[in-house]
Amino acid sequence: WLVAHRLGPVALPLIAAAVAGWSLLLTLSMYAADLDSGVFAFAETAALLGLLLVVVRRSHRWLVVLGGGALVTAIGAQPLRSGFGDSSVILGLLFVLIAASVAATGGYLRTLDSGRRRQVQLVRAEQRAELARDLHDFVAHHVTGIVVQAQGARIIAAQDPERVVAALEQIERAGAEA
DSSP states (O other): OOHHHHHHHHHHHHHHHHHHHHHHHHHHHHTTTTTTSSOOHHHHHHHHHHHHHHHHHHOTTTTHHHHHHOOOOOHHHOOOOOOOOOOHHOOOOOHHHHHHHHHHHHHHHHHHHHHHHHHHHHHHHHHHHHHHHHHHHHHHHHHHHHHHHHHHHHHHHTTTTTHHHHHHHHHHHHHHHH
């Protein structure tokens, strides 16, 4: 649900802000109409908390404030659906504290993800450097062998032309390997 590649880091907080706006609108309309049902939707609160966790963890860092702030406001205002009283205000503050702890958990998970990505990048850079060193050593060894064989072939060319052909074959093989 709401995985990172489906909605993206920009669309997710905008959708979350729209959902939070809908919840706030519902809360305000119930409060304005004085529909004292005495209860409010715990399932909606849980869904908004889950959405808050995902928004803080996966959204673009500048849009977290928009989506997360709207969700925290919607969660904190939900107890007002049952009327404005001391218990509603206390419950609203408790919900804001719960939402803040969920947001902190999402931020912590975001930090862990960022640390993992940095570690992967460091390991990849180290592997590339090691591969480059090994490749350099391999090619340098073969090129040095080619130079030595070419120098030797030039020296013995006048004395033993058949050995020069064998040296040229070795030079060709070393060049192909390099």
